[in-house]
Amino acid sequence: MSKQLLIVDDDPTFTRVLAKAMTRRGLEVNVARDVPDALRQAKDCPPTYATVDLKMEGPSGLALIPELRALNPDMKILVLTGYASIATTVDAIKSGADNYLPKPADADQILRALDDTTVGKEAETEIPDTPMSVNRLEWEHIHKVLQEHDGNISATARALGMHRRTLQRKLAKHPVRR
Secondary structure (H helix, E strand, O other): OOOEEEEEOOOHHHHHHHHHHHHHOOOEEEEEOOHHHHHHHHHHOOOOEEEEEOOOOOOOHHHHHHHHHHHOOOOEEEEEEOOOOHHHHHHHHHHOOOEEEEOOOOHHHHHHHHHOOOOOOOOOOOOOOOOOOHHHHHHHHHHHHHHHOOOOHHHHHHHHOOOHHHHHHHHHOOOOOO
16 A cells, blocks of 8 residues: 655645655655645545645644544644744644644655654754854744734734834744744
8 A cells, every 4th residue: 555645735836846756756645725625635535644834825734733633643744834933843743743844845854754753752852053043033932922922913012022013024024044
């Protein structure tokens, strides 16, 4: 029996490229563009693996993770996102994801993350040679506080002691490099 991969992402270019790469690596691939479509496909044919985008139109990919886990407790679930932060990583793992990767990630990185058997066990932690930049630390902190305030910009700005427009400007920026 071949291994099934469900790719859940609303980016058609990314899903087309990833599906083609994974098919070449021997996986049967299905693509879903949103949470309801992913649930329908997973119920029809529970996959061995799933990659789930965090931010899509409609419900977040986080809402899908417990549903997928309920369909197949042994499924390996990987969250892929362009909005990587410590807070979203923690939420993904708490929701039941096995692993988490920031985009861009190539097919080999994704396969390694899906086959990682060290999740939940004591693994060697890589300590980077250089610490995170101040800008990256600020970005992660802002997103953590935003999440604690359920996405409320005004409440987050008050908690951070900054003007709401300043916060909105900082949130409009893409994640800064580590």
